[in-house]
Amino acid sequence: MTTHGTHTSLGLDSRKMAFWAFIGSECLLFTSLISTYLVYKGRSVVGPYPHEILNIPFTSVSTFDLLMSSLMMVLALAAVQRGDMKWGKIWLFCTALLGLVFLGGQVIEFTEFVHKGLTLQTNLFGCTFFVLTGTHGAHVTVGVLWLLTLWVRALQGKLTSANAMTVEITGLYWHFVDVVWIVIFTVVYLIQ
Amino acid sequence: MNEHSHPAAGVYLRVAAVLVILTVLEVGVFYVPAFHPVLVPVLLVLSAVKFTLVVMFYMHLKADSRVFTFLFGAPLLLAAVVMVALLFLLLGALTLRGAAGAG
Amino acid sequence: MKSWLTTTDHKRIGLLYFFTAFAFFLIGGIEALVIRAQLAQPNGHLVTAETYNQLFTMHGTTMVFLALMPLSASFFNYIVPLQIGARDVAFPRLNAFSYWVFLLGGLFLNASWFVGPLFHAGVLNVAPDGGWFGYANLTERQFSPGPNIDFWLLGLQILGISSLAAGFNFIVTILNLRAPGMRMMRVPAFTWMTLVTQFLVITAFPVITVALAFLMFDRFFGTHFYVSQAGATPILWQHLFWLFGHPEVYILILPAMGIVSEVLPTFARKPLFGYTVVVYSGILIGFMGWGVWSHHMFSVGLGPIADSVFSATTMLIAVPTGVKIFNWIATLWGGDIRGTTALHFAVGFIAMFIIGGLSGVTHASPPADLQQTDTYYVVAHIHYVLFGGTIMGLFAGIYYWWPKMTGRLLSEALGKWHFWLQFVGMNLAFFPMHLIGLLGMPRRIYTYSPELGVSDLNLLSTIGAFLIALSILVFVVNIVRTRRRGQRAGNDPWGGATLEWSISSPPPVYNFSVIPTVANRLPRWKTEHHEPMRDPPGTPPAPIHVPGGSWWPMLAALGLPILALAPLTHTLWIAFVGVAVLLAGIYLWAFEPFDV
Numbered sequence: 001m002t003t004h005g006t007h008t009s010l011g012l013d014s015r016k017m018a019f020w021a022f023i024g025s026e027c028l029l030f031t032s033l034i035s036t037y038l039v040y041k042g043r044s045v046v047g048p049y050p051h052e053i054l055n056i057p058f059t060s061v062s063t064f065d066l067l068m069s070s071l072m073m074v075l076a077l078a079a080v081q082r083g084d085m086k087w088g089k090i091w092l093f094c095t096a097l098l099g100l101v102f103l104g105g106q107v108i109e110f111t112e113f114v115h116k117g118l119t120l121q122t123n124l125f126g127c128t129f130f131v132l133t134g135t136h137g138a139h140v141t142v143g144v145l146w147l148l149t150l151w152v153r154a155l156q157g158k159l160t161s162a163n164a165m166t167v168e169i170t171g172l173y174w175h176f177v178d179v180v181w182i183v184i185f186t187v188v189y190l191i192q
Numbered sequence: 193m194n195e196h197s198h199p200a201a202g203v204y205l206r207v208a209a210v211l212v213i214l215t216v217l218e219v220g221v222f223y224v225p226a227f228h229p230v231l232v233p234v235l236l237v238l239s240a241v242k243f244t245l246v247v248m249f250y251m252h253l254k255a256d257s258r259v260f261t262f263l264f265g266a267p268l269l270l271a272a273v274v275m276v277a278l279l280f281l282l283l284g285a286l287t288l289r290g291a292a293g294a295g
Numbered sequence: 296m297k298s299w300l301t302t303t304d305h306k307r308i309g310l311l312y313f314f315t316a317f318a319f320f321l322i323g324g325i326e327a328l329v330i331r332a333q334l335a336q337p338n339g340h341l342v343t344a345e346t347y348n349q350l351f352t353m354h355g356t357t358m359v360f361l362a363l364m365p366l367s368a369s370f371f372n373y374i375v376p377l378q379i380g381a382r383d384v385a386f387p388r389l390n391a392f393s394y395w396v397f398l399l400g401g402l403f404l405n406a407s408w409f410v411g412p413l414f415h416a417g418v419l420n421v422a423p424d425g426g427w428f429g430y431a432n433l434t435e436r437q438f439s440p441g442p443n444i445d446f447w448l449l450g451l452q453i454l455g456i457s458s459l460a461a462g463f464n465f466i467v468t469i470l471n472l473r474a475p476g477m478r479m480m481r482v483p484a485f486t487w488m489t490l491v492t493q494f495l496v497i498t499a500f501p502v503i504t505v506a507l508a509f510l511m512f513d514r515f516f517g518t519h520f521y522v523s524q525a526g527a528t529p530i531l532w533q534h535l536f537w538l539f540g541h542p543e544v545y546i547l548i549l550p551a552m553g554i555v556s557e558v559l560p561t562f563a564r565k566p567l568f569g570y571t572v573v574v575y576s577g578i579l580i581g582f583m584g585w586g587v588w589s590h591h592m593f594s595v596g597l598g599p600i601a602d603s604v605f606s607a608t609t610m611l612i613a614v615p616t617g618v619k620i621f622n623w624i625a626t627l628w629g630g631d632i633r634g635t636t637a638l639h640f641a642v643g644f645i646a647m648f649i650i651g652g653l654s655g656v657t658h659a660s661p662p663a664d665l666q667q668t669d670t671y672y673v674v675a676h677i678h679y680v681l682f683g684g685t686i687m688g689l690f691a692g693i694y695y696w697w698p699k700m701t702g703r704l705l706s707e708a709l710g711k712w713h714f715w716l717q718f719v720g721m722n723l724a725f726f727p728m729h730l731i732g733l734l735g736m737p738r739r740i741y742t743y744s745p746e747l748g749v750s751d752l753n754l755l756s757t758i759g760a761f762l763i764a765l766s767i768l769v770f771v772v773n774i775v776r777t778r779r780r781g782q783r784a785g786n787d788p789w790g791g792a793t794l795e796w797s798i799s800s801p802p803p804v805y806n807f808s809v810i811p812t813v814a815n816r817l818p819r820w821k822t823e824h825h826e827p828m829r830d831p832p833g834t835p836p837a838p839i840h841v842p843g844g845s846w847w848p849m850l851a852a853l854g855l856p857i858l859a860l861a862p863l864t865h866t867l868w869i870a871f872v873g874v875a876v877l878l879a880g881i882y883l884w885a886f887e888p889f890d891v
Binding site: 259263266267270273274278280281282284 | 466470494497498502528530531534538585589597598600601
C-alpha cells in the first residue's frame, strides 16, 4: 500500500479519484441489473411470485445490519484518522462481522427460497432476483475480504494512521455497497 | 487534504439514527394499508433520502472535492436517465404487444 | 526480455499495445480478405456458410475490440503522459494489468480458431459465429449449442476488464497528473478526446458486462433472460447491447478525432481553429452518444414515439460532429501547409469521415433505415466511419508519432504509396457497397446469386480490399526499413506545439528531466502573445526515481482466462484455480513495495 507523496494537479489523492470513477462505473452496472429486474417484473409465467415469497421482516433486519456496518466503517475511519488504532481495529472487525452477518442472512434467504420452489431457473423473477441480489452479495463478499485484510494488517501493526486513505477508500466501497442495498431493498422488497 | 473537515463521530451517530428511523418508516409504510395508494412515491423518496445521507455524510461527498461529486454524480445521473428510458421503451413495447404472461 | 514482461513504463506498454493490436489488425484483415475472396463472384464456394459466419463475426469482433480500441490505447499510453508533462500514468501497474488482460483476452478469443478438436469438432469450427453484436436469442444454447458463443462472450468479458481498468487509470492521469500551469483548457485536443473516450468506456462497459452476464447465465445455468417462452424478451439484449454499442462507436472515433486535431495544426503551422469549440463538441458528442442507441433497432418496431425521438437525437448528433469538421477545415485554411504523409492521412480522414457521416444521417430516418438495415449499405457506412475514419486517423497518428516513439522517421515516399494505395483501395472496396446494399444484397450472407445484378460491383469491392492489403504491406515494409535505415528524428522533426516534442525521441525513461511549467495552450510555439517555452535540459539536474517493474499485474491478469476456462469446459475446479491465481496476483500486487 503505497502513498502518493508526489504533487498532483488537483491536489487530490489519485487512488481516491480512481475509486470514485469506479463507483460511478458501478452505478451503470447496478442500473442495468435493476432495470432488467423492473422490466421483467410481473412477467413470470409460473410462480412463485415475489409477494408469495419475499420475507420483509427478515430482510428489514438485514438492511438494519448493513446500515449499522456502514456506521462501524465511518467510526473505524475516524479512529484511524486520529491515530487510535485500538478502536480502529475493533471497528474494522465489527464492520467485517456485520458484513458476514448480512451474507449469512442472504444464504438463509436463498436456501429458504429454493425450498419454496424458487431457483435461478424457475421463472423470470428467479433469474432477475438471484442475479441482482447475488451480484450485490458478491460485492459484499469482496468488501468483507478487503476489510478482514485491513484488520489483519492492523493487527500486524502494518496499518497505521499513515494509511488512513486506504481505510477511507475501503469505506467508500463499503458505503457504496450499502447504498446499492438501500435501493434494492426499496425496489425489490418493498415495492412489490 | 481535507481530513480535518470530516465530521466527527457525533454526526455519524446522528446520521445512523436518522437512517434507522427512515428504515423503520419504510417498513411501517409498507404494512399500513392507508398508505397503499402513495406507497411507491413515498418509498422512493425515503430511499432517496437514505441514499443521499450515506453518500453525503458517510462517503463525505458533502465536504469533499467537487471533482468526486462529478465522477460519481454524472454517471449516476446518466444511469437514472438510462433506467427511465429503458423502462419506457421495454415496458411500452411489452404492453403494446399484449402481455404474454400473467403474474 | 524480463524487463519487457514486468514493465510498468507507459512508453513500453504503449509499444506493446501497438504491436499486439497491429498483429490482431492483420488477423482481422486476413479474415476480411477471405470474406471478400468468397464474395468476389456469385455462388462462391471458397468457404462454407458456417465458416463464413465465423469469419464475419471474428472480423468484426477483432477489429473493434482487438485492433481499433487497443491501437488507440497505444497512443493513450505513449502520448497522453507526454502531452500533459507527466512521468508516467497514475497507476503504472494497473496499466500493465490492462495490457496483459487485453493480450490474454485476444489470445483466448482467437484460440477458438484452432481448438475445435478439444470440443469434438474440426479446426476452424468453434470460433464465434453469432455476429459481433451477438443478438439473442440466436446466441442461446438452444440455437447455438457449440462452444462458439461461449468463446465470444467470455472473451469479451475479459477484454471489458482491460478497458475498464485503463479507463479509470487515464481519467485520473489526465485530471491529476498535469504539469503545473496546464489547466484543463490548455490540455492538448488529443488528450481531451482521450478523457472523453475514457468516460464513455467506464460508463458503457458495465452495461455490456451485464448483458453478457445474462447471456452467460442463460447458456450455463439455465436462466431465461432472453427466452421469450418464459415471458422474457430478446429485445432486452438489443437494448443493452446498443446502450453499450453506440457509445462504443464514439470510443472508436473520438481518439482518431483527437489525433487529427493534433496533426492538422502542426502541418498547417496554425493553432487548431476553435480549440474550445472542438473540445466542447467532443464532450457533447460523448453525452449525446448515450441518447441514440435505438437507431440500431428501428426495424424492431419500437413505435412512433421512440422512433421519432431516436431519429431526432441521431440527426442532432451530426451537429457537433459537423462543427468539428468545419474546425478542421478552417485550421487548414490559409495555413502554411506541409504535405507530409501524416497530413495526407488526416485530410483523408476528414473526407472519408464526411462520407461516412452523411450516409449515417441517411439512416437516422426510420423509413430510409428500414430499406437500408441489414444490407451492404450499412456495411459501407460503418467502413467509411471506422476504416476511412478511425483507421485513417490512427495512421495519421502513427506517421506523426512514430519518430517520437522509435527515434526514426518513417519513409515519406513509402508513406505516400501507402496512403494512396489505401485511399484508392478503401474507396474501391467500400463505395460500391452503398450500391450493392441499395440493390438489395443482404449482409452476413455467405453468397449471392448472379441474378441480383451485383456481381461486378462485388468484384470491384474485392479488388479494393486487396489493394488495402497491399497498402498495409507497404506500411509493414516501411516499419521494417525504418528500423534499420530510417532517418534520425531528433527531438522535434515536425515543429510541434505540444510537450511531447520538447524531449528526445524516444524519450528517456523518466520522460522529463525537469517537469515543465506550462503557460499557455501552445507551449512550444512563438505566437503574437507569447514566446516558446524552453525545452527541459537533456540531462536531469537531480536524480529521478523511476519505479521498477512488477510481475504481479501479469499474474493477476492470468487468473481471468483461467477463470473463463471453467465454464467453457464445464469444469468447476478450474474456477477455483482461476480465482486463486487472481487473488494471489492482487495480494502480491497490493503488498509489493512500489513507489511511483
